[in-house]
Amino acid sequence: MTTLQELSPSARRIADAAQVLVQQVGYNGFSFEHISKLVGMRKASIHHHFASKVDLGVTVAQRYTHQFNDALRHILTSVKLAPQRLQAYADLFETTFLNDHHLCVCGMLGAESNSLDAAVNQEVRHFFQLNLAWITDVIEEGLASGSLKSPHSALVLAETLLSLLEGAMLVGRSMSAPLGPRRIGDVFLSSLIV
Amino acid sequence: MTTLQELSPSARRIADAAQVLVQQVGYNGFSFEHISKLVGMRKASIHHHFASKVDLGVTVAQRYTHQFNDALRHILTSVKLAPQRLQAYADLFETTFLNDHHLCVCGMLGAESNSLDAAVNQEVRHFFQLNLAWITDVIEEGLASGSLKSPHSALVLAETLLSLLEGAMLVGRSMSAPLGPRRIGDVFLSSLIV
DNA sequence: GTCTATACTTGGATAGAC
DNA sequence: GTCTATCCAAGTATAGAC
Numbered sequence: 001m002t003t004l005q006e007l008s009p010s011a012r013r014i015a016d017a018a019q020v021l022v023q024q025v026g027y028n029g030f031s032f033e034h035i036s037k038l039v040g041m042r043k044a045s046i047h048h049h050f051a052s053k054v055d056l057g058v059t060v061a062q063r064y065t066h067q068f069n070d071a072l073r074h075i076l077t078s079v080k081l082a083p084q085r086l087q088a089y090a091d092l093f094e095t096t097f098l099n100d101h102h103l104c105v106c107g108m109l110g111a112e113s114n115s116l117d118a119a120v121n122q123e124v125r126h127f128f129q130l131n132l133a134w135i136t137d138v139i140e141e142g143l144a145s146g147s148l149k150s151p152h153s154a155l156v157l158a159e160t161l162l163s164l165l166e167g168a169m170l171v172g173r174s175m176s177a178p179l180g181p182r183r184i185g186d187v188f189l190s191s192l193i194v
Numbered sequence: 195m196t197t198l199q200e201l202s203p204s205a206r207r208i209a210d211a212a213q214v215l216v217q218q219v220g221y222n223g224f225s226f227e228h229i230s231k232l233v234g235m236r237k238a239s240i241h242h243h244f245a246s247k248v249d250l251g252v253t254v255a256q257r258y259t260h261q262f263n264d265a266l267r268h269i270l271t272s273v274k275l276a277p278q279r280l281q282a283y284a285d286l287f288e289t290t291f292l293n294d295h296h297l298c299v300c301g302m303l304g305a306e307s308n309s310l311d312a313a314v315n316q317e318v319r320h321f322f323q324l325n326l327a328w329i330t331d332v333i334e335e336g337l338a339s340g341s342l343k344s345p346h347s348a349l350v351l352a353e354t355l356l357s358l359l360e361g362a363m364l365v366g367r368s369m370s371a372p373l374g375p376r377r378i379g380d381v382f383l384s385s386l387i388v
Numbered sequence: 389g390t391c392t393a394t395a396c397t398t399g400g401a402t403a404g405a406c
Numbered sequence: 407g408t409c410t411a412t413c414c415a416a417g418t419a420t421a422g423a424c
Contacts (some may be wrong), residue, residue, distance in 0.1 A: 008407090010407075010408090024308045024309075025222075025306065025308045025309035026220065026222060026305065026306050026309065028219075028220060028222035028223045028306075029222045029306060029308070029309035031398075031399055031400080032399070032400065032401090033398075033399070041407095041408070041409095042408070042409060042410080043399090043400080043401085044401085044402080044403095044408075044409065044410080044411090045407065045408050045409070047400080047401060047402080048407060048408075049407090051401085052400080052401080053399090053400065053401095101308075103305060106368075107305070107364060107365075108305055110364055110365065110367050110368045111220065111297060111301070111302055111305045111306075111364055111367070112219065112220050112222075112223060112305075113367055113368060114218045114219045114223070114295075114367075115218075115219035115220065115223035121368070124368050125368045125369070128365060128368050128369060151384070152381055152384075156373065156377075156381055157381065159362075159365065159369075159372070159373055159378060160358070160362075160378050160381045160382065162361070162365055163358055163361035163362040163364070163365045163366075163378050164354070164357055164358045164361055164382075165361070166361040166364050166365055167356070167357035167358055167359070167360040167361020167362070167364065168353075168357040168361070170301060170304050170305055170357070170360050170361065170364060171301075171304065171322060171353065171356055171357045171360055172357075173304050173305070173307055173308075174300075174304045174307060174315070174318050174319045174322050175319070175322060175353075178353070179350065179353055183350075184353060184354050184357050187346055187350060187351065187354045188354065188358075188382060188385075190345070190346075191382075191385035202389090204389075204390090225416075225417055225418080226417075226418070226419090227416075227417075235389090235390070235391095236390070236391060236392080237417090237418085237419085238390075238391065238392080238393090238419085238420080238421095239389065239390050239391070241418085241419065241420080242389065242390075243389090245419090246418080246419080247417090247418070247419095
């Protein structure tokens with residue numbers, strides 16, 4: 001299985017194209033032929049970098065999770081208060097959505113999970129677990145320091161916020177004038193902010 | 195294009211099977227062969243009832259929307275207060291999710307929308323529009339009668355609730371112990387209920 | 389209405405030349 | 407690393423017998 005560090009320039013272009021396709025049409029919606037057209041290489045050449053479609057799917061999910069994790073760590077260093085940290089978090093989804101109504105890679109793969117290889121599903125679960133842990137920590141600190149207030153536990157609030165943002169992207173896809181993850185997230189966050 | 199009234203018993207069994215498959219693996223995740231096995235008929239026989247896969251997809255979305263609409267009207271007649279109406283609404287999603295972690299048909303199709311025929315997408319948009327209008331009406335009545343309270347508009351709250359429930363099903367699929375749409379919905383609704 | 393048989397296309401994957 | 411050529415399976419769809 002290919003890991004992140006070993007990606008050659010060509011492999012990176014392939015993974016980039018595959019990620020966009022996953023966000024646009026899902027794992028079951030694209031083929032090696034689609035990637036071939038996007039990167040200007042033949043199908044056989046793609047197989048040289050990724051032996052199977054599952055390998056490619058796993059790599060896309062791993063990279064996405066890794067990049068997302070970097071963004072989460074950056075928020076912690078650049079934003080100090082829990083309410084603003086959660087708004088910055090919602091902005092990550094907003095940015096993705098504003099890019100041609102792309103879905104979250106793992107949101108899309110999660111929807112398709114019943115037809116995916118276990119190796120891909122494992123990466124998707126890792127993404128959600130990582131996100132839930134991060135949000136929970138932020139909310140817990142906010143509740144403790146008094147910048148947030150709620151009768152619910154931090155973990156329950158975290159699953160609520162994550163569900164809300166993933167759902168806002170999904171529902172927003174089928175609307176002519178969606179509010180988007182940022183504004184939808186604010187509706188919920190405004191009930192938590194002191 | 196086949197419409198709801200004309201469905202023969204065989205066509206109904208095929209549409210039922212197709213609906214389950216959409217909820218499990220998505221439109222791009224199933225084939226006529228899968229349906230063939232589920233209903234015990236050959237692929238050619240399925241084509242006799244549905245000329246194309248798009249026809250089948252449209253019928254599935256139409257029927258689902260129609261059944262959902264019946265459930266929404268039933269809530270209005272059997273439940274009188276806005277808070278309880280919204281909880282009953284969340285229970286519709288909970289029931290679907292508890293059935294083997296099935297997704298909402300139109301939630302799944304919405305995720306795949308970029309690869310679907312326009313005729314299918316139109317039905318998906320109709321489903322969301324119908325739901326948003328229903329929720330908006332319920333919330334508007336609740337705000338007017340004083341059973342609900344919020345600084346946000348009914349329409350914004352409706353999109354928030356719908357996004358939350360769709361997202362709770364999607365995210366819940368990849369979790370070992372998801373809270374589920376009902377409990378997730380309650381977290382948000384509790385901030386609205388007076 | 390259902391079947392067998394089949395046409396046609398696409399998709400994932402491999403062999404081997406360059 | 408990339409290519410052409412090819413294999414094989416699966417997927418949508420149709421023709422025609424029963």
